Amino acid sequence: MLREGHQVSCVDEDPEAHARLEVSLDRSWEDAGGQFTVGTGLEIDALLASGIERADAFIASTDGDNTNIVIAQIAQRRFNVPTVIARILDPLRAEWYEKQGMTTICPTRVAIEMLESHVRDANGAGGEG
Amino acid sequence: MAKGMYIIVVGAGKVGWGLARELLEKENEVTLIENNRERFATVEQELEHNVQYGDASELWVLERAGISRADMVIAVTGDDEDNMLICQVAKEKYLVDRIIARVNNPRNRQHFDLLGIKPYVSATDLILRLLEHEVPEYGLVHLLDLPEERLEIIEMLLAENSKVAGRRVGDLDMPEGSLLISVLREGKGFVPVPDTVLEAGDEVLAVLDPGMEEDLKSFFGPDGGDG
Numbered sequence: 001m002l003r004e005g006h007q008v009s010c011v012d013e014d015p016e017a018h019a020r021l022e023v024s025l026d027r028s029w030e031d032a033g034g035q036f037t038v039g040t041g042l043e044i045d046a047l048l049a050s051g052i053e054r055a056d057a058f059i060a061s062t063d064g065d066n067t068n069i070v071i072a073q074i075a076q077r078r079f080n081v082p083t084v085i086a087r088i089l090d091p092l093r094a095e096w097y098e099k100q101g102m103t104t105i106c107p108t109r110v111a112i113e114m115l116e117s118h119v120r121d122a123n124g125a126g127g128e129g
Numbered sequence: 130m131a132k133g134m135y136i137i138v139v140g141a142g143k144v145g146w147g148l149a150r151e152l153l154e155k156e157n158e159v160t161l162i163e164n165n166r167e168r169f170a171t172v173e174q175e176l177e178h179n180v181q182y183g184d185a186s187e188l189w190v191l192e193r194a195g196i197s198r199a200d201m202v203i204a205v206t207g208d209d210e211d212n213m214l215i216c217q218v219a220k221e222k223y224l225v226d227r228i229i230a231r232v233n234n235p236r237n238r239q240h241f242d243l244l245g246i247k248p249y250v251s252a253t254d255l256i257l258r259l260l261e262h263e264v265p266e267y268g269l270v271h272l273l274d275l276p277e278e279r280l281e282i283i284e285m286l287l288a289e290n291s292k293v294a295g296r297r298v299g300d301l302d303m304p305e306g307s308l309l310i311s312v313l314r315e316g317k318g319f320v321p322v323p324d325t326v327l328e329a330g331d332e333v334l335a336v337l338d339p340g341m342e343e344d345l346k347s348f349f350g351p352d353g354g355d356g
Contacts, residue, residue: 077243
């Protein structure tokens with residue numbers, strides 16, 4: 001997103017995560033136009049420091065479904081961020097929150113669909129020949 | 130006290146386990162849900178079929194516990210996000226009438242409010258309340274706080290230098306939106322009449338509109354008395 005000319009601000013509770021952001025960059029994350037805040041998504045101060053009030057989009061993609069669902073709702077209801085996306089691994093909950101008006105990405109469902117289609121293709125090719 | 134209800138309790142820590150035990154003793158049907166294997170095994174020895182193993186933030190675990198017929202869901206895990214979301218789906222997806230959530234970190238109260246999760250219980254707040262009550266310097270004690278109903282009852286100790294000490298209740302010009310409802314003197318409470326004369330050392334109970342604490346504090350304080 002940074003390369004496309006957007007401003008990107010990351011929040012992570014682990015200060016080390018900053019180094020990961022710079023892995024494929026030829027300069028520092030900040031020099032490339034990025035911003036980094038140490039904190040968790042439940043800390044309002046960290047969200048404010050990250051500039052959530054002027055964000056056009058908010059992505060909740062920590063490794064915890066529950067955290068993502070809660071902070072996505074904070075971004076949506078408290079800060080009125082126009083576009084909010086939450087990563088939810090649990091397909092049943094992804095589906096329900098989607099119905100409640102939350103934009104969700106369910107990596108589990110995506111992976112199942114991809115695996116299924118590969119299996120079908122492989123079987124189709126092998127079976128007919 | 131609850132009786133004859135079906136109650137799902139999530140989190141078999143000290144709070145959840147004790148709560149489940151009490152509710153069972155009071156003739157309720159209870160399912161306790163715990164997601165730690167070891168803890169589950171310990172609790173199962175006592176509560177047997179009344180405890181289930183699983184992560185209650187997953188919908189199927191709640192469904193297996195029969196959430197659709199539950200009268201109440203109580204989420205008391207050590208994780209605030211879990212408690213919030215379990216209560217949110219209980220209320221909004223499964224239309225459970227009553228929920229109670231535990232707040233572990235008082236800073237997260239604002240998130241419970243945002244998600245409409247109420248009532249919630251915070252041990253920190255309860256202890257602060259008690260502290261208020263035990264330490265008279267705090268002056269004003271909240272006895273009842275129902276923001277939704279806009280009802281609040283407070284208790285205040287009249288200090289030696291209180292301007293209302295020695296005055297008739299009938300002569301007091303109480304701030305608008307407040308009412309003196311009881312006086313505690315030497316450990317006994319009574320409803321004051323206009324001729325009652327307030328004394329230093331009295332504890333007065335007043336009902337008031339929310340947000341009037343400061344008005345009442347100054348009214349019963351050293352410079353008050355005239356509203």
